[in-house]
Amino acid sequence: MNPSAGRPSEDAQVxxxxxxxxxxxxxxxxxxxxxxxxxxGLAAGLAFLRRRLAGDYExxxxxxxxxxxETVLLPLARALYEHWFRVDLDGLGxxxxxxxxxxxxxxxxxxxxxxxxxxxxxHDHAHRPVRLLGAxxxxxxxxxxHLARKAGHTLACQADASRLLGxxxxxxxxxxxxxxxxxxxxxxxxxxxxxxxxFVGTALRAGVPIVPCAIVxxxxxxxxxxxxxxxxxxxxxPYFPVxxxxxxxxxxxxxxxxxxxxxxxxxxxxxxxxxxDAADDPMTIFNITDHxxxxxxxxxxxxxxxxGPAFF
Amino acid sequence: xxxxxxxxxxxxxxSRFLGARVANTLQADPGIDRVIGVDTVPPATTxxxxxxxxxxxxxxxxxxxxxxxxxxxxxxxxxxxxxTARAKxxxxxxxxxxxxxxxxxxxxxxxxxxxxxxxxxxxxxxxxPAVFTERDEPAEAPSSGYAKxxxxxxGYVRGLLRRxxxxxxxxxxxxxLLGPGVDSPxxxxxxMPVVPTVLGFDPRLQFLHEDDGVEVLRRxxxxxxxxxxxxAGDGVLLLSQALRRAGRPSVPVPSLSAFGGLGRRFAGxxxxxxxxxxxxxxxxxxxxxxxxxxxxxxxxxxxxxAFAGFVAARGHGGAAPAHLVDRLATALGRGGA
Numbered sequence: 001m002n003p004s005a006g007r008p009s010e011d012a013q014v015x016x017x018x019x020x021x022x023x024x025x026x027x028x029x030x031x032x033x034x035x036x037x038x039x040x041g042l043a044a045g046l047a048f049l050r051r052r053l054a055g056d057y058e059x060x061x062x063x064x065x066x067x068x069x070e071t072v073l074l075p076l077a078r079a080l081y082e083h084w085f086r087v088d089l090d091g092l093g094x095x096x097x098x099x100x101x102x103x104x105x106x107x108x109x110x111x112x113x114x115x116x117x118x119x120x121x122x123h124d125h126a127h128r129p130v131r132l133l134g135a136x137x138x139x140x141x142x143x144x145x146h147l148a149r150k151a152g153h154t155l156a157c158q159a160d161a162s163r164l165l166g167x168x169x170x171x172x173x174x175x176x177x178x179x180x181x182x183x184x185x186x187x188x189x190x191x192x193x194x195x196x197x198x199f200v201g202t203a204l205r206a207g208v209p210i211v212p213c214a215i216v217x218x219x220x221x222x223x224x225x226x227x228x229x230x231x232x233x234x235x236x237x238p239y240f241p242v243x244x245x246x247x248x249x250x251x252x253x254x255x256x257x258x259x260x261x262x263x264x265x266x267x268x269x270x271x272x273x274x275x276x277d278a279a280d281d282p283m284t285i286f287n288i289t290d291h292x293x294x295x296x297x298x299x300x301x302x303x304x305x306x307x308g309p310a311f312f
Numbered sequence: 313x314x315x316x317x318x319x320x321x322x323x324x325x326x327s328r329f330l331g332a333r334v335a336n337t338l339q340a341d342p343g344i345d346r347v348i349g350v351d352t353v354p355p356a357t358t359x360x361x362x363x364x365x366x367x368x369x370x371x372x373x374x375x376x377x378x379x380x381x382x383x384x385x386x387x388x389x390x391x392x393x394x395x396t397a398r399a400k401x402x403x404x405x406x407x408x409x410x411x412x413x414x415x416x417x418x419x420x421x422x423x424x425x426x427x428x429x430x431x432x433x434x435x436x437x438x439x440x441p442a443v444f445t446e447r448d449e450p451a452e453a454p455s456s457g458y459a460k461x462x463x464x465x466x467g468y469v470r471g472l473l474r475r476x477x478x479x480x481x482x483x484x485x486x487x488x489l490l491g492p493g494v495d496s497p498x499x500x501x502x503x504m505p506v507v508p509t510v511l512g513f514d515p516r517l518q519f520l521h522e523d524d525g526v527e528v529l530r531r532x533x534x535x536x537x538x539x540x541x542x543x544a545g546d547g548v549l550l551l552s553q554a555l556r557r558a559g560r561p562s563v564p565v566p567s568l569s570a571f572g573g574l575g576r577r578f579a580g581x582x583x584x585x586x587x588x589x590x591x592x593x594x595x596x597x598x599x600x601x602x603x604x605x606x607x608x609x610x611x612x613x614x615x616x617x618a619f620a621g622f623v624a625a626r627g628h629g630g631a632a633p634a635h636l637v638d639r640l641a642t643a644l645g646r647g648g649a
Contacts, residue, residue: 055556061548061597062442063516139438139594142512146550149516159441159448 063149107180217261325390487544491522515595521613
């Protein structure tokens with residue numbers, strides 16, 4: 001299944017939709033034909049600009065700004081999704097169409113582009129915004145912090161996860177954290193420890209299913225062959241990666257390698273057989289955590305095989 | 313919740329706008345026998361039938377008034393944000409509260425205490441949960457300034473409640489007040505000719521309209537609502553969004569110290585306080601559902617309306633860049649047609 005086939009001009013489509021939405025307010029831009037296309041593009045761009053400059057958009061309590069997300073952030077990520085990583089999807093039907101659910105995925109790639117690609121996949125093909133839970137480092141870094149919030153994501157903490165799930169949102173989490181995203185290339189597709197299982201407790205308490213998810217392809221975008229510990233310590237980062245191109249080629253080394261991606265969603269694990277007290281029983285939490293981890297690891301192996309060669 | 317009505321109410325900080333407004337609202341309530349306002353300077357506005365007594369709450373004089381007038385309800389609004397020197401503000405906030413609470417503890421007729429605290433007690437940090445409920449502890453407790461005073465004041469209030477469990481104590485954590493009458497570090501910041509923002513950060517903010525603040529304080533004074541409650545207008549604004557809606561030009565400033573310097577130079581502030589800076593960097597959102605449940609009431613003005621009201625009252629308004637875009641769009645439309 002290749003969802004990117006048959007939708008050749010996603011970007012153009014987005015602009016047109018947006019333009020249509022704002023046409024009413026602008027007597028200047030009559031929807032003409034033929035030569036009017038550029039005009040309409042311009043008008044849509046101006047309408048967008050006007051709306052941004054006037055502050056005429058809503059954000060939720062987490063700082064999620066759907067308008068900016070749909071018109072700026074997602075189209076940028078979508079270009080990478082469709083033309084660079086050529087993401088294929090499996091098991092999209094396993095993502096619940098409504099109600100709260102916790103997507104648990106593997107984390108890899110040195111820089112967490114897998115989160116961004118997962119966001120595009122779920123927005124475009126499951127038609128749901130996914131609210132990712134990110135490390136607090138993200139929210140300390142200028143620009144990145146508020147862009148993450150505007151894209152709908154928040155801090156990985158029990159309170160935020162419960163609040164989002166309680167509102168019936170689709171929440172995504174990478175339990176491996178930095179240990180997953182920053183592991184050396186030699187350990188690719190081997191899951192790290194799944195944190196302390198906090199995500200299981202959250203799902204149990206909220207009474208939502210866990211959807212295991214395997215993301216294949218992110219491991220190859222920045223193959224981390226070494227790291228510079230003193231520099232990482234100096235900059236307060238969890239690691240400072242050395243890849244074949246970075247820091248050797250400077251900023252050019254930041255261009256991710258064009259690996260072929262495949263994202264698979266597994267069958268939801270409903271956890272209905274556990275009662276509410278289970279969230280307070282560490283042994284149950286450990287068992288479920290292991291079970292989810294095994295599931296994701298198995299899906300990773302299968303998806304890796306289905307993907308075939310890493311780059312084409 | 314129906315309750316024995318307050319008979320004699322004492323309002324502290326009555327010379328500042330919030331105290332004056334609350335005293336004015338309470339004196340209009342026929343169910344209240346006497347409203348006594350105290351402060352160190354006389355109020356600028358008339359207080360109707362409310363009586364003004366000039367007393368410093370940092371002195372035992374406050375105990376005398378509470379005893380002699382038979383005060384049964386104290387509304388403590390005397391929490392100073394800024395405008396005075398920091399040492400003096402701390403003295404007023406913390407020592408004043410201690411004296412006042414000591415007097416409350418002694419008084420046998422005392423039965424209700426309403427304290428205006430601040431959402432600043434939650435601090436602001438990148439490790440914060442997105443939304444604070446009353447039960448949440450701050451990720452980083454405020455270590456200085458007004459926010460720390462508020463934490464200490466709440467601590468003393470809890471202490472009083474332990475010793476006088478018969479009292480009905482309401483602690484209200486207010487979001488930043490906005491409205492035509494408000495003069496605070498925030499309003500002075502927003503009135504700067506060009507508003508500096510912290511480069512690379514766009515905090516989530518909430519505002520409370522002064523009318524809603526007064527209404528909450530009134531309800532807490534005449535009814536029994538024990539507990540600690542977050543108080544804020546519904547909804548959330550980003551700083552960038554708020555400034556755009558207000559049509560205020562802004563400039564991102566890279567470092568916090570440079571930012572503080574701008575405040576000193578252009579806003580007539582004694583520098584931005586550290587807690588205001590942190591708030592303008594990381595923001596803060598509080599959950600007000602407990603208050604809505606308790607009062608079966610929601611603020612009439614959401615954060616957006618509170619902000620819009622402030623902007624309109626200041627006569628700023630009108631988003632110049634948006635008008636430019638409009639003109640450009642019209643020109644283009646004419647050219648293209």
